[in-house]
Amino acid sequence: MNIPKDPIMLMSFLNTQLRDNYSSLTELTKSCGISETDILEKLSGAGFYYDKETNQIKRKA
Numbered sequence: 091m092n093i094p095k096d097p098i099m100l101m102s103f104l105n106t107q108l109r110d111n112y113s114s115l116t117e118l119t120k121s122c123g124i125s126e127t128d129i130l131e132k133l134s135g136a137g138f139y140y141d142k143e144t145n146q147i148k149r150k151a
Contacts, residue, residue: 091122097136101147104129108145115140 094100104118112118119126130140137150 091124093122093124097132097138100129101133101136101138104133104147108147112145114142114145 094103104115107118108115112121115129116126119129133139133147138147139150140146141148
């Protein structure tokens with residue numbers, strides 16, 4: 091799967107996928123064959139994190 095490289099677009103893409111198709115980030119990354127660690131590092135570097143409770147990527151406070 092081709093995912094966006096821009097962190098804002100990536101966050102939006104992931105949230106849409108999480109809302110519509112996947113119950114967790116782990117499920118999404120495994121299904122797409124991408125590294126969850128790489129995704130989390132890229133998001134963290136842009137000020138985002140994955141909230142397991144809401145199954146969403148959010149901006150750090």
